[in-house]
Amino acid sequence: MSRSVIRVRLLDSDAWDRPVTMTMADDQGPWRLRVRQKDGVLNVTLAPEVMQLLATADNSGERKLLLTLLQGLRKLLPRTEQKACSESVLEEVVERYAPLGLKKRLITLTAVPPDLNPRGLPPVRVIQEADVEEVDDDLGANLPTHLGPTIGVIPDEQRADVLRKAVGYLFDRLKHLVATLRSDELLELLVTFNEALVRARAWNLLTIPPQLACFSTESEMLEHLQTVLPELATAGVANRFLIEYVAAQPPSGLRPISMDVYDRLMALASQIAGFGMQVDLLQYGLADLTVGLVPAGRLIIARREYSTAMDAYMRSLAAGEIARSTTAYGRRFGELLPDTSAISTAEIDAAAKVEFSLSLTELLGFMVQARILGDDLHPVTPKLPREQFIQSMVEMLGWPVGRVELALGQLSLRPLATFLPPPQPFTAGDVYPWQYNRALSLLRRPFIQCDPDGEAEIIWGPRQLDAASWYLLELCWTGRLHARSLEMQQLMSKIAKEQGIAFNDLVADRIGSRAHLVVSRRVKKFRRLRVKAEDGSNDDLGDIDVLVVNPERHRIWIIDTKNLGAGRTPRELSNELSKMFPQGDGRKRSFIEKHLRRAEWVRNHLVEVVKVIVVGSNIGDLTKWEVQPLIVVDRELVTPFLREPEIPIIAFEELGTYMSDW
Numbered sequence: 001m002s003r004s005v006i007r008v009r010l011l012d013s014d015a016w017d018r019p020v021t022m023t024m025a026d027d028q029g030p031w032r033l034r035v036r037q038k039d040g041v042l043n044v045t046l047a048p049e050v051m052q053l054l055a056t057a058d059n060s061g062e063r064k065l066l067l068t069l070l071q072g073l074r075k076l077l078p079r080t081e082q083k084a085c086s087e088s089v090l091e092e093v094v095e096r097y098a099p100l101g102l103k104k105r106l107i108t109l110t111a112v113p114p115d116l117n118p119r120g121l122p123p124v125r126v127i128q129e130a131d132v133e134e135v136d137d138d139l140g141a142n143l144p145t146h147l148g149p150t151i152g153v154i155p156d157e158q159r160a161d162v163l164r165k166a167v168g169y170l171f172d173r174l175k176h177l178v179a180t181l182r183s184d185e186l187l188e189l190l191v192t193f194n195e196a197l198v199r200a201r202a203w204n205l206l207t208i209p210p211q212l213a214c215f216s217t218e219s220e221m222l223e224h225l226q227t228v229l230p231e232l233a234t235a236g237v238a239n240r241f242l243i244e245y246v247a248a249q250p251p252s253g254l255r256p257i258s259m260d261v262y263d264r265l266m267a268l269a270s271q272i273a274g275f276g277m278q279v280d281l282l283q284y285g286l287a288d289l290t291v292g293l294v295p296a297g298r299l300i301i302a303r304r305e306y307s308t309a310m311d312a313y314m315r316s317l318a319a320g321e322i323a324r325s326t327t328a329y330g331r332r333f334g335e336l337l338p339d340t341s342a343i344s345t346a347e348i349d350a351a352a353k354v355e356f357s358l359s360l361t362e363l364l365g366f367m368v369q370a371r372i373l374g375d376d377l378h379p380v381t382p383k384l385p386r387e388q389f390i391q392s393m394v395e396m397l398g399w400p401v402g403r404v405e406l407a408l409g410q411l412s413l414r415p416l417a418t419f420l421p422p423p424q425p426f427t428a429g430d431v432y433p434w435q436y437n438r439a440l441s442l443l444r445r446p447f448i449q450c451d452p453d454g455e456a457e458i459i460w461g462p463r464q465l466d467a468a469s470w471y472l473l474e475l476c477w478t479g480r481l482h483a484r485s486l487e488m489q490q491l492m493s494k495i496a497k498e499q500g501i502a503f504n505d506l507v508a509d510r511i512g513s514r515a516h517l518v519v520s521r522r523v524k525k526f527r528r529l530r531v532k533a534e535d536g537s538n539d540d541l542g543d544i545d546v547l548v549v550n551p552e553r554h555r556i557w558i559i560d561t562k563n564l565g566a567g568r569t570p571r572e573l574s575n576e577l578s579k580m581f582p583q584g585d586g587r588k589r590s591f592i593e594k595h596l597r598r599a600e601w602v603r604n605h606l607v608e609v610v611k612v613i614v615v616g617s618n619i620g621d622l623t624k625w626e627v628q629p630l631i632v633v634d635r636e637l638v639t640p641f642l643r644e645p646e647i648p649i650i651a652f653e654e655l656g657t658y659m660s661d662w
Contacts, residue, residue, distance in 0.1 A: 004040045004076055006069065011047045029053070029064055035075040042072045054108035057330035058101055061108075067094050102329065103213040107206070114371060114466035115202040120379035124200045125193050126235040131267035138173070139166055139271075140298040153292040162291060163279045166299060167272055171420075174268040177261065178246060180253040183452045187246060188381045189257050191448070191461045194239045195380050198463040201232045208325040225318035238269035240442040241433035247413035247448045248422075248431075248440075269433065276434040281306065284574035286642060309641035316636045316651070323653035343495050348476055355488040356410050358403070360476055366407040367446070367469045369396045374462050386449065386456035408458070411468075413442065414449040425484070436572065437482050443471050496563070503563035503652075507632050508546045510655055511559075517662060518549040518613055526612040531601055541598050546632075550662060551614045554625045557662070558602055560595045563634045576639045580649070591631065592647055599629040630658075 010016070030049035035042055053061035067090060074085045109116070143166065144151065154162050204225075212221050242265055255261070278301055281287040287306035294300055349359035356363060373392055374382030384392065393404045421428050422440060430440040438444065446468035448459045475481040479495035481488065504521060512519040523544040524531060531541050546559035564576065582590050589597075602609055606622055631649045640649040650658050 004042065004073060006042045006044060008044045008046065011045055013048050016048050016051075029068060031065065031068065033068065033072045035072055037076055040076050042069070042076065044069070044072075051108055051110060054106050055110045059098060059104045060100060062104060062106055063094055063098050063100065066098055067091065070094070101213060102209045102326070104210040105214060107210065114462045115198055116206065117379070117463065118199060121196045121199060122192060124196045124232075124235075125262070125266075126231050127238060127266055127270050128263045131263045132271065135170070135173075135264075135267045135271050136298055139169060140293065142169060143299060144293060151293050151295055153290065159289060159291045160279055160282045162299075163275050163282070163301075167275045167279065170268055170272045170275065174245070174265065174272065175249070177265060177268070178242075178249070179251050180255045181251045181261070182253055182256055183246075183250050183450070186251065186257050187243065187448060187450055187452075187459055188383075189262065190239060190243045190246060191381045191459060191464070193262070194236070194243060194442070195461040195463045197232060197236045197239060198461070198467055201229070201236070202463075204228055204232070205321065205325050206329075208322055209329045212322065212326075221322060222315060222318045225321060226314050229318070229321070230314065234270055234273075235266065237273050237433055238266045241269045241273065242266070243442050243448065244413055244431065244433075244440065245419060247450065248416040248419045250415055250450060250452070273433040276432055278303075280434065280571060284571060286573055286577070306642070309638070313636065313638045313641045316641075316654075320636045320651050320653045343477070343491075343498055347491060351483075351485070351488040351491040352476070354485045355481075355483055358407055358410065360472070362403075363407060363410065364469055364473065366393070366397065366404075367411065367465055369393060370447070370460065371462050371465050372396070374460060374465070379462070381459060381461060383457050383459035386458055389458040408447060408449075411445055412447040412449045412458075413440070413445045415451070437475065437480065439482070443468055500561070500563045503634055504545050504561045507559065507561045507652065507655065510652075511546065511548055511659065511662075514659070514662065516550065516552065518551065520547040520613065521545065523547045526605070526608050529605060529608050531598065533597065534601070534604075541594060541601065544598055544602075547613070548662070549610075549613045554621075555662070556602065556609070556613075556625065556627045558595070558599055558627065558629050560591060560598075560629070560631045561633075562591065562631060564637070573638055573642070576637065577643065580637075580639055581643055581645065592645060595629050595631060595647055599627055603627045 030047040030053055032045040032047075033042065034045075050061075050065075053064065055061075070085075070090045070093060074082055074090070077085065143162070208221065208225070278287075278289060281303075282289060287303050289306075290300075290302040292300050292302075345361065349361050352358065352360040352363070358366075370393065373384075373389075373396065377384065390401060390404050390408070393399070393408075394401055397404065416422055420431060422431050426440055429435050430438045432438070442464060446460055446465045450457050450459060477495065479492040479499060481492055483489045483492050501522075508519050508521040511517060531544060533541055544558050545561040546557075548557040548559065549555070578590070580591050582593050606625055606627070610622070610625065629647045631645075631647055632655060633649060633651055636651045636653075637649065648658075
């Protein structure tokens with residue numbers, strides 16, 4: 001037979017649009033096969049029940065379908081050849097080419113979450129390089145004339161001021177361009193493209209594990225992620241900033257928005273964020289930038305060492321994203337991770353009522369109901385007159401009007417008398433697009449209150465709304481919310497402590513899975529011998545978070561675990577550096593300094609340590625024992641790439657590789 005044809009047909013049924021349960025016999029599966037041997041055609045009819053079979057985190061459903069297809073193809077062979085393709089042979093083929101795991105080509109979700117819903121979305125629009133070039137040309141042409149610098153390298157003491165002027169100039173250009181635009185449909189367009197960006201990032205992260213299993217090598221996937229994720233992130237920052245600015249300063253011009261204007265605004269916004277980041281890098285001493293104006297009319301920033309460090313960090317981050325997305329893959333298919341939090345919902349709700357005047361449960365419930373409300377209005381940019389929105393939420397939640405208005409106020413961007421500076425209690429940092437965890441960001445305030453035609457309206461994007469729910473939940477449950485109230489600040493401190501203990505246990509459990517290693521956690525003393533400074537300083541050295549001993553190889557690892565969360569802004573990176581690395585100012589000791597002192601203490605008391613840990617084993621020659629310090633953090637950090645640490649600092653996702661020779 002020269003060829004075979006497989007034709008796939010979906011069974012006509014309205015059940016495709018609703019959840020179904022398996023009703024067919026297991027040996028048949030939710031499909032029907034008809035073989036036409038004379039012309040080599042295999043007809044496959046799929047019933048709605050196939051959705052349930054395929055909606056798993058692994059490829060178990062696809063394996064069953066593949067085996068059935070191979071059985072059908074066997075029937076197309078001459079009878080003399082069919083015997084060679086026994087069931088065991090076909091099962092071996094399936095096992096070889098589709099082993100049970102993440103090698104999936106059909107990603108099937110019984111209920112599509114908002115952030116993955118493609119309905120009504122345009123293609124993703126990232127920053128257009130040509131528009132960035134034009135923005136840079138305009139900046140370079142106007143900086144010398146209007147802002148003072150001359151051609152050549154800018155003196156070090158003037159670098160930050162020149163970059164601030166660049167940010168100010170670009171911001172003025174953005175303000176003037178926005179002011180020329182008509183307000184009607186402007187926010188809808190910005191929200192629409194933001195929705196596409198939210199969905200694109202979620203889809204990329206979801207499909208990492210099956211793509212890696214099916215097609216790519218890890219190096220190819222790393223290269224892909226190093227390009228795609230930063231590209232989406234840069235566009236996301238720029239687009240959200242535009243939404244935040246337009247919401248705060250609604251335009252009243254006559255010019256309709258166009259793609260050319262949108263691309264220009266995105267380029268301006270991205271460069272504002274980029275140059276603002278450079279200012280902070282200088283301010284916090286994270287990069288030694290060379291800034292200059294070249295005769296060609298360009299502001300040039302050279303940051304070779306910082307760029308090299310960031311390139312290395314992005315490779316590490318991409319590898320971490322691959323590992324984390326693989327670990328979390330099952331969540332999309334209803335698999336739940338164990339809840340290890342020692343903090344109750346009631347505790348967070350009580351603190352949130354002081355911080356936000358509403359509990360966290362109420363705020364999240366408000367956003368869930370608003371998403372349901374939006375489902376019946378528009379798939380991308382639902383909007384309602386403000387009073388109608390409030391009344392609808394009153395009816396859906398059973399709340400009084402005042403509580404609905406309070407929730408809307410906490411979760412909304414709205415017109416401001418001034419954008420920079422914003423009104424109190426907010427600060428300039430709450431509107432700077434290069435900052436993270438901002439009180440006036442779209443991430444924290446997914447609803448937009450606008451007044452395009454004299455009637456107040458509420459507009460929102462369902463995907464951003466869903467992302468904002470998870471973002472607020474993450475900030476609170478990880479202890480990273482920038483709290484204003486004392487009650488919430490105290491709770492954030494308590495949560496951070498509990499998260500640190502949970503991460504400590506996670507690291508110990510991961511290492512303890514290797515039977516030949518002896519693992520102890522949170523070690524304060526060895527019998528009566530306490531871990532403490534012995535140089536007269538009375539410094540508290542703290543616990544040894546994880547102590548690992550390999551008795552056979554005479555090795556001891558002392559591990560400090562840090563659930564820090566990766567720094568995202570220069571200010572956070574500066575804090576991270578000051579905590580992690582010695583500052584040489586004689587003040588509070590850094591993480592590295594304290595951990596080096598712990599390692600030295602263990603070396604000085606090796607006999608006592610080994611006798612307590614290695615009970616009943618051959619201690620051997622103590623001079624052959626090695627003591628190695630290590631710091632394990634929850635996510636990849638930039639700082640070890642900016643400054644060479646005296647102790648290895650690795651992310652949790654790297655632990656398996658690091659332990660390969662333990």
